[in-house]
Amino acid sequence: MARRRTQKGADAGRQGTPRTAAAGGAVAVTGTGRHFRAHRRATLWMKITALAVAVVMVGVVSVAGILVMRLQNNVQVAELNLGPGAGTAAAADNNKDDLQILILGTDTRDGANGGYGTSADATGYGHSDVMMLMNISKGNREVSVVSFPRDLMVPIPACKDPKTGEQYPAQELGQLNSALSQGGPGCTVAAINQLTGLNIDHFMLADFTAVKDLSNVIGGVEVCVDHSVNDVNGSGLVLPAGKSLVQGEQALAFLRTRHSFGDASDIARIQAQQYFLGSMIRKIKSDGTLSDLPKVYNIADAITKNLTIDSGLANIPSMVAIANRLKNIDLTKVAFVTAPWVPFPADENRNILSQPAASDLFTALRKGTDLTGGSSPSTSAPPAQPTTAPATAAAPVPAYDKTIQPVTVVNASGAADRNTELLAALTAAGYTDLGQSTAATAAATTISYGNGFQDVATDVAALFRIPASALVASPGVSGVRLNAGSDFASGTAYGQSALPPDIVASTADQSGKCLSVNPDMYPRE
Known part of the structure; x- marks a missing residue:
């Protein structure tokens, strides 16, 4: 190698490259040799840089894989539907189809929830403290969240517990929140499918700990009450009048309290839950959380540790697909609704659906109607065309008496x-x-x-x-x-129904409202 460099240096010298004479007539090469040594160093640095980038990329991929596995290992999976016809409907595309997701909160005191009561309160699957049916429309134009009263009396289908094999008979009328205890969330899904005529695509079942962890990871949720409240002997909720940032135990107490708001009814409790969810949505939207992957991961990690979901949702692509669909929803198009109800004649402490308002609501949901006003063009079915003569048309004389x-x-x-x-x-x-x-x-x-x-x-x-x-x-x-x-459920012309004008209780953009505190929960001197 040294001889080749010297020869090139001599040739370069004959072309006028500077040279210095040395003893013995040898020629010392100055500029050209340095050029070749520099080229070797550049090549070496490029190799080192490429190797470093490769190492970083492998590290990132490995970490991402570990995080994905961790999230997927966090969740528990249960069957989606335990009722008749389970598994016959085609799976929805989580990226684009109209999606029905049932959100359930369980009051079980098993495991980490033992601090909120004893097994005498609820064990196993528990009962549904929260039942919210969220619909994300095709095209992501609107979201509706329909709450079902926990004391609603409805038909409960026969369900078989997939864990124990125990068979629960159908009930002509049973309390809706008890369906969870009869085989798990799949029985509640079956009951609401039967009740509404809808086909629920996914469910999420969360316990007390999930609520606490989620409120902590997003930095709290802002709530407002029109008077100071003290439910220290019940849920533990203690708040001053005006606005407060609640998280952890206080966030859970806000959602669990049975008597702090309005007339202390289950319906007033539902309104408080909808209020909390609306405020949480505003917080997440304003922070840009759903566009921030580390934040999304932290939220997912927090809630999946205490979450039971169906197998169709138990994978990262499905979770990401739903998050992507929700992140750009207009808050004025997120509608909160309570299923229309009236007192149950046989027991005034229970409720039944109010007809025809409830049937009109469920018909609107099946058609993809925008509950905040108008119809979504991407989801609303075209008006049904009668296949026979309309009632007002002159009918031919029948061939029978x-x-x-x-x-x-x-x-x-x-x-x-x-x-x-x-x-x-x-x-x-x-x-x-x-x-x-x-x-x-x-x-x-x-x-x-x-x-x-x-x-x-x-x-x-x-x-x-x-x-x-x-x-x-x-x-x-x-x-x-x-x-x-x-x-x-009403009228004499099938397919014609109209939503009650006041069916939407609120939308997610409404931030100025303060909840009314039940006077029985005012602090006592």
């Missing part, structure tokens, strides 16, 4: 005295051989008919503008049976 055709009306709508209106319409149309009965609430209306009665069934469908797809041949039926489901 209407007065002797047996027609039975079954009230499966959940609305009290629903049959009266439908029977009156049939009588006015000339049908006089009529019967009636009541059945457990069904989501969809059907018309079943026995042998030789298809033409009568078709005319009954035309009378009420029920689509032909609802007709079902049933050889065991004598005549025609109109089974009016919760999607036909």
Whole structure:
């Protein structure tokens, strides 16, 4: 190598490169040799830099992999739906489809929750302290959050506990929050699917510790009360009048308190929970949290440690997909709603759905209606076109005597005295051989008919503008049976419903409101 460098130096010298004579006639190379040594150093540094970058990249990928595994190992997984028809619906695309996510809070005192009571209060799955059904619309135009009262009396389907194999029989009427104890969150999902006619895609079940950890990791949630409150002997909530930043135990106490707000009812408690969630959404949006990956990870790590979810949600891509959909939602389009209710006649401490308002709400949710006003063009179904002549059109003379055709009306709508209106319409149309009965609430209306009665069934469908797809041949039926489901809980024209004007309790952008404190919770001197 030395000889080659000297030769190049001599050739360069003949072209005028500076040289210095040395003893023995040897030529000492000055500039050119330095150039070649510098090139070798540059190559070496490039290799070192490339190696360092590779090491860093491997490290980042490794750390990311560890974090992903940690999050996925945090969560517990349970079956999505324990009811009839489970697993028959196609899985929704978490990135773009209309999504129904049931958010549940359990009051179990097992494990880390033992400090909030004893096993006499609740063990195992516990009962649902919070039941919120969140719908993210296709196109991410709006979000609705529908709260269900914990004391709501509804039909509970038969459920089998996947852990123990214990079978729980169906109940004609049971308290909705008790469904969780009958096999886990999948039983609550089944009950609400049956009640609403919706198909819930995912659930999240959180306990007391999850609420505390989440409120801590986001730095607290701002709340406002119109008077100082002292529930030290109940939930432990103690707040001054005005605005406060609550987190940890105080955040949990705010959500758990049963008597601190309004009229101390379960409905007032729901309003406080919706208020807290709205404030938390504003906090996360204003901080840009959902666009900050380290923050998203910290939140995910905090809540997944105490979270049970369905298998379709138990992976990082699904969680990230939902976070990405929520981060740009307009706060004025995040609507909080409480399922319409009235006192249960048999027990004033319980509730039942108020009809037809509840059925109208569920119909709007199934159609993708924007609850804050207007209809979402990407989700709203086009108006149903009657497949037979409308009720007002002149109908041809039937090839049978209407007065002797047996027609039975079954009230499966959940609305009290629903049959009266439908029977009156049939009588006015000339049908006089009529019967009636009541059945457990069904989501969809059907018309079943026995042998030789298809033409009568078709005319009954035309009378009420029920689509032909609802007709079902049933050889065991004598005549025609109109089974009016919760999607036909009012009126005599199927598919026509209107939301109550005050159905939306609040939207997530409303920050100036202070909750009204129950006077019984004022501090005593």
